[in-house]
Every structure is written in structure tokens, then in C-alpha cells.
Amino acid sequence: xxxxxxEMVANVWKVVAAEGQPVGAGDTLVILESMKMExxxxxxxxxxLSKLHVAEGDLVQxxxxxxxxx
Amino acid sequence: xxxxxxxxxRVIRTARRMGITTVAVYSEADEDLPYVxxxxxxxxxxxxxxxxxxxxxxxxxxxAQEAGAGAIHPGYGFLSERASFARQVIAAxxxxxxxxxxxxxxxxxxxxxxxxxAAAGVPVSPGSTEPVLDEDTAVxxxxxxxxxxxxxxxxxxxxxxxxxASSEAELRAAFxxxxxxxxxxxxxxxxxxERYVARARHVEVQILGLAxxxxxxxxxxxxxxxxxxQKIAEETPxxxxxxxxxxxxxxxAVRAGEAVGYRNAGTVECLVDADGGDFIFLEMNTxxxxxxxxxxxVTGIDLVEQQFLIAAGQDVSFGPASLPASLPASRPARGxxxxxxxxxxxxxxxxxxxxxxxxxxxxxxxxxxxxxGYVAGNIVTPFYDPxxxxxxxxxxxxxxxxxxAREAVAAFRIAGPKTNLAFHADLLASPEFAGGDxxxxxxxxxxx
Numbered sequence: 001x002x003x004x005x006x007e008m009v010a011n012v013w014k015v016v017a018a019e020g021q022p023v024g025a026g027d028t029l030v031i032l033e034s035m036k037m038e039x040x041x042x043x044x045x046x047x048x049l050s051k052l053h054v055a056e057g058d059l060v061q062x063x064x065x066x067x068x069x070x
Numbered sequence: 071x072x073x074x075x076x077x078x079x080r081v082i083r084t085a086r087r088m089g090i091t092t093v094a095v096y097s098e099a100d101e102d103l104p105y106v107x108x109x110x111x112x113x114x115x116x117x118x119x120x121x122x123x124x125x126x127x128x129x130x131x132x133x134a135q136e137a138g139a140g141a142i143h144p145g146y147g148f149l150s151e152r153a154s155f156a157r158q159v160i161a162a163x164x165x166x167x168x169x170x171x172x173x174x175x176x177x178x179x180x181x182x183x184x185x186x187x188a189a190a191g192v193p194v195s196p197g198s199t200e201p202v203l204d205e206d207t208a209v210x211x212x213x214x215x216x217x218x219x220x221x222x223x224x225x226x227x228x229x230x231x232x233x234x235a236s237s238e239a240e241l242r243a244a245f246x247x248x249x250x251x252x253x254x255x256x257x258x259x260x261x262x263x264e265r266y267v268a269r270a271r272h273v274e275v276q277i278l279g280l281a282x283x284x285x286x287x288x289x290x291x292x293x294x295x296x297x298x299x300q301k302i303a304e305e306t307p308x309x310x311x312x313x314x315x316x317x318x319x320x321x322x323a324v325r326a327g328e329a330v331g332y333r334n335a336g337t338v339e340c341l342v343d344a345d346g347g348d349f350i351f352l353e354m355n356t357x358x359x360x361x362x363x364x365x366x367x368v369t370g371i372d373l374v375e376q377q378f379l380i381a382a383g384q385d386v387s388f389g390p391a392s393l394p395a396s397l398p399a400s401r402p403a404r405g406x407x408x409x410x411x412x413x414x415x416x417x418x419x420x421x422x423x424x425x426x427x428x429x430x431x432x433x434x435x436x437x438x439x440x441x442x443g444y445v446a447g448n449i450v451t452p453f454y455d456p457x458x459x460x461x462x463x464x465x466x467x468x469x470x471x472x473x474x475a476r477e478a479v480a481a482f483r484i485a486g487p488k489t490n491l492a493f494h495a496d497l498l499a500s501p502e503f504a505g506g507d508x509x510x511x512x513x514x515x516x517x518x
Contacts, residue, residue, distance in 0.1 A: 009424045009452050011119075034422040034452035035414065036230070037298075059452075062425075 002045055002069040006060040010034035017043075017067075019052050029067050030054060041066055071095065071109065072130045073145030075443030076459060077358070079105040081143050084374040093137040095130055097123035099451045103443060111137050118453045124148045127155045131162055141165035141381060143374075147455065150357040151178055151227065167381040169279065169356045173330040177354040180224045180262050187351045190329040192322045195341070195350045197264025208245045209238055211263045218268065221245055223252030224260035227355070229299030231255065234266045269344040269509050271310045272296065272352075275323035276365045278376055279332035281383045287320035288365055288373075289403045293339075295497065297420045297513045302490070303497060304361040305408040306368055309468065309506030310346045319349055326354060334380050335362070335373055344509055360411070360460070363441060367407035367464040406471040407464045410479065410494045413456040414487040417496075418517060423488025424450040433481035437464040437474045440482075450487045458489065468506065472498060493517075 010032035017029045023043045029052075032039045043049075050070035054060060071078045071085075071094055082092045082105060094109030099118035106112045113133035115123040123129070125148055134142055142159045144150035144167070153171040160166050168174070177183045181201055184194045196215045201224055202208045212219045218236040221244040226232070231251025235241040245261060253259050276288040292308035293301045311319065323338035337359045339352040362373045376386045415422050430446040442459035444450065450458065463478055465471030479494045493516075500516055502508045 008422055010422070011452055034424065035454065035456040036228075037422055039421065 001050075002047065003065055004029060004041060004043070004067040004069065006032065006041070006062055006064045006066055008032075008034055008039070008062050010039060010060055012054045012056055012058040012060060013038060015052065015054070015056055017049050017052070019049055021049050023047060023049050023069065032060065043069055045069065071105075071145065072124070072134075072142050073148055073150075074100050074124060074454065075103065075105065076441045076457060077145040077360075077443075079108060079443060080441050081145060081374050082109050084372055085143075085378070088375060088378060090378065093134065093139050095124070095133050097453070099449075099453055102448055104445050104448075105443065113137060118451060120148065120453065124454075127152075127158055131158060134159075134164060135162065139164065141167055141378075143167040143377070144357065146355075146357050146360055147228070151355070153178060165381050167334070167377050169330075169332055169334045169336060173332050174356045176330050177336075177356050178225060179260070180222065180226075180353050181260065183354060184262070184264075184351070186329055187326055190325050192326050192329075192351045193349065195265045195267070198262055201260035202245075202263055203259065203261070205242055205245050208241060208261065208263060212238070212241050215263060215265050217241075218266040219263050220266040221248045222262050222264075223248055223256050224262045225256040225258050226252060227256075227353075229296075232299045234268075236266075267341050267343065267350075269511065270294075270341040271308065271344070271346075271509050272301075272339065273308045273311055273319070273342045273349070274337045274339040274355075274359070275319055276359070276362070276373070277323050277327045277332065277336050277338060278373075278380070278386065279327050279334055279336065280386060281333065281380050282385075283331075285324045285327035285332055287323050288369055288371065290316060290319060291359075291361055291364055293361065294508060294510045295503070295512055296510055297517075301361065301411065302413070302513065303408065303410045303494065304364055305406065305468075305471070306364045307403065307406065308342070310342055310344075310509075312346060315342070315346060315349065322349075322351070326351065332356075335359075335377050360457070361409050363439060363460060363462045364407040364409045365403075367439065367462060368403035368405050370404075405464055405466050406468040407462060408471050408475050410461045410475060410497075411457055411490075412459040412461055412482065412484070412494075413490045414450045414458050415456050415490050416488045417490045417492035420490065420493075420517075422452065422456055424452045424456075425487040426450075427484065427486040429483055429485035431481075431483040432459070433461070433478040435474075435478075437471070438462070438478050439464070458484065458487070461494075472504060 013033040047069040295303040463474040
């Protein structure tokens with residue numbers, strides 16, 4: 001199990017990966033937007049996206065849980 | 071004042087001095103910012119996202135009419151370069167503090183602007199003369215122009231969606247990125263491809279189109295200190311532009327303005343080659359520029375004041391009669407000025423770092439000007455650009471301006487959000503910047 005957390009306060013612009021989907025290391029899970037910059041959130045290791053904790057349009061705080069990889 | 075943050079505050083300051091009553095507009099995220107308090111009246115636009123606030127033309131027009139405003143100043147960004155908004159403002163019977171919608175339109179499309187400039191005898195780089203709409207055309211155009219090329223949104227600005235490519239594979243990736251950003255941020259997908267000059271200075275000329283139809287140039291600004299094709303620090307005069315090149319650049323900028331019948335403040339952006347021998351036209355910004363304070367510091371001219379006067383059909387305050395009848399009329403500047411953009415971002419990777427400001431202490435003293443959008447207690451939100459403040463210094467010489475900048479950066483205390491002040495300290499300490507011989511790849515060398 002690996003937790004993916006937000007590095008900064010941001011809006012969730014796009015959810016790229018879907019729950020239950022296998023992901024490779026470096027794959028983009030969601031794209032955040034903060035201060036007119038798009039910030040892709042990547043899977044650090046290969047696995048399955050077991051739980052997605054955000055939806056498009058959500059505001060996340062630094063440290064908030066974005067996804068769990070199983 | 072159809073804008074927010076530091077520029078709203080800065081425009082309000084001049085308006086107040088001129089006896090003009092001001093109306094601020096704000097989103098729910100900005101209600102505690104100083105510009106909202108400092109305006110005579112303030113109107114809430116709506117929720118934080120720009121599409122529901124500062125980009126909502128109907129809401130802004132309604133706010134202006136309810137407050138009985140006579141004019142709209144657009145600042146920079148947001149609706150400032152939307153010809154359709156300028157038209158709506160004029161149609162509503164209000165004065166638009168900016169150039170004509172036609173001039174905005176002609177310069178807003180970078181491909182049209184390039185063609186227009188070439189016809190007016192202003193040098194442009196090899197590039198596409200028609201919008202590039204698909205990847206295969208892009209590949210063919212890049213082959214014709216020659217690599218490396220720069221790929222950008224024809225209707226864009228602010229460096230968004232812009233990237234360089236030195237091979238077909240890079241070009242295909244750059245095209246896809248530019249295309250999606252162009253549609254998302256600028257509402258139309260046209261792409262421009264032009265030759266990319268890797269070692270160049272980014273130098274721009276401030277112009278003013280006067281109410282009587284003349285166009286004058288107020289010197290240049292060097293904007294070569296950039297990250298992600300966005301400016302971090304600017305200075306005037308440019309250390310890379312000698313008197314002969316300056317004369318040619320100012321004359322070309324005046325011709326550029328004359329070609330579109332330009333009125334009000336505008337900026338002609340150019341690239342100057344590394345040895346300072348030649349320049350090409352990049353684009354024209356049909357609004358007040360973020361970095362306008364450095365020009366104000368060396369000329370003593372309040373550019374916002376001139377904007378209001380020109381919009382009202384009046385003479386500029388520094389007496390155009392004293393300018394030579396034969397243009398170009400470059401006004402003599404004295405001394406040297408530097409602007410450092412203080413961004414809410416980390417000073418190493420330049421990633422956004424919004425947050426609540428727990429401490430805010432601006433430097434002050436001789437030769438220091440701070441245009442800030444925030445005070446202690448404000449929350450810097452992720453909804454807008456990361457500009458917290460513009461720290462500007464002036465000196466009789468470049469060395470004096472740089473020395474003051476070092477002290478001012480060290481004295482600026484901001485806690486809460488991340489800031490790039492440590493980057494500015496490194497920049498000012500670097501031999502390359504201190505020596506003045508730098509180009510647009512300077513930041514990449516300082517932060518490899």
C-alpha cells in the first residue's frame with residue numbers, strides 16, 4: 001500500500017486514472033492546478049489504484065490524501 | 071478596476087492622486103486583500119475561480135454600472151487583452167482605459183501580428199504565416215523553418231503552453247501540449263511555429279500612443295531572467311543593448327504602434343541576439359505590463375496616469391509639446407532600475423506554495439519601491455497567479471541599483487507561503503547577472 005498525498009494547496013483539475021486500474025511507476029494519476037500551473041501527480045511505484053480520494057474540482061490542502069496504490 | 075492584487079492596488083493609488091473615485095471588484099477568495107479596502111467602493115463578483123469572477127465580463131460590467139463607474143481599467147491578464155470585452159465596455163457607454171478593440175485584435179493573434187509587423191518593416195524571425203492546425207502541418211512547417219523551433223498558442227500569452235522543440239519527436243509532443251493549453255486557456259486552437267533562438271535576450275520597448283495620434287517610445291526593459299518562459303526579474307536600461315541598437319529598436323516599436331493606430335500604453339516584445347547586434351519582433355502586449363515600474367523609476371513618468379489621460383483624450387502629463395516633432399521620440403532616462411517578482415513559490419523548483427501570510431515586512435528606504443498585493447494575515451490562494459509583490463530598486467548606476475536590490479531582498483520578511491526571495495538573493499549574487507552579460511537561459515544555469 002502506498003499513499004499519494006498533495007504536495008501543496010491546489011485544485012484538482014483532472015482525474016486521469018480510474019479506481020481499480022493498474023498503474024506503472026511514473027504514470028499520471030491526477031493533474032492538480034495551483035497558481036495557473038498544472039502539476040501532475042504521479043505514481044511512485046507500479047501497482048493498482050485501489051482508492052481515489054479526490055474528484056475534479058476539489059480543493060486539496062498540503063498533505064491531503066489523493067490516492068492509495070495497492 | 072477590473073483586476074485584483076498588486077495591480078488593482080497600484081492603479082487605485084494613481085487614480086486617487088488624480089481625484090478619480092475607484093471601484094474594486096473581488097472574488098470570495100480576495101475579500102480581505104488590501105486593494106478591496108483601499109478602493110472607494112468594492113463589489114463582490116462571486117466565487118474564487120476566475121471564470122466565475124475576474125473573467126466574467128457580464129458580472130464586471132454589472133458591477134461597474136451599479137457603482138456608476140465612468141471607465142474601466144483592465145490591468146494585465148484576465149480580460150485586459152480581450153477585444154470582445156473592450157467592445158462591451160465601450161458599447162455600455164464606459165471609457166475603456168486601453169487601446170482600441172481593433173488594435174487588441176490585430177496584435178492578439180500572434181500570427182496576424184507577425185505578418186503585420188513584417189509588412190511595416192519590423193524584423194520578425196522565420197515562422198508560420200498562417201495558423202498551424204494539425205501535427206503533420208506542424209512537422210512540415212518546422213522542417214521548412216529549421217530546428218530548433220518554438221511552438222506557441224497564437225492567441226496566447228504569459229508563456230502558457232509554449233515550448234521549444236529540436237526534433238520531430240519533440241515537436242509532436244510540444245504541438246500536443248500547446249494545442250490543449252491553447253484551447254483551455256485562450257479559447258482557440260491556432261498554433262504558431264517560429265525559429266527558436268536559444269541564446270538571446272528578451273528585451274521589450276514601452277510605447278505610448280498619444281491622444282493626438284503620435285506614438286512615442288519610453289525606453290526598453292530587459293526581461294531575460296525567466297523560468298518556464300515567464301519573467302522573474304526585469305531591468306532598464308538593458309545591459310545588452312547599446313545606443314545604436316536601442317535607437318533602431320525604439321524606432322521599430324514606434325512603427326509597430328503606428329501600424330495599428332495604437333492609443334494608450336503598450337509593449338513591443340523583441341529578442342536580441344547574444345552579442346547585442348540585432349533584434350526580432352516577438353509580440354505586442356496591448357496593455358500595461360507587470361514590469362512597468364522600472365520604466366517609471368528611470369523616467370519619472372507615472373504610466374497609469376498617462377493611461378487615464380490618454381483614455382480621456384487629453385495630453386500626457388509630461389508635455390508632448392516638448393518632444394521632438396519628428397519621431398522616434400525616445401525620452402532620456404536617468405539611472406537604472408530593477409524589478410524582482412516575489413512569487414509564492416519555492417526558490418529551487420519554482421513550484422507553487424500558497425498559504426496564509428503570518429509575517430509580512432517590506433523593505434523601505436532610498437531607491438526602493440514595493441508594489442504589493444498582500445499584507446500580513448491575508449491568505450494566498452491557489453486560484454490566481456503567484457505574484458505577491460514587485461520589489462523594485464533604483465540607482466544612479468546599475469551597480470547601485472543591484473547593491474540596493476541585494477539589501478532590499480535580504481530585508482523583505484515574508485512567512486507563511488513559500489517565496490522565491492532566496493532565488494533573488496542567488497540571482498543578484500551571481501557573477502553572470504552582476505556582470506550584466508546574461509540571456510534567457512540564465513535561470514536554467516543557476517538552477518540546473
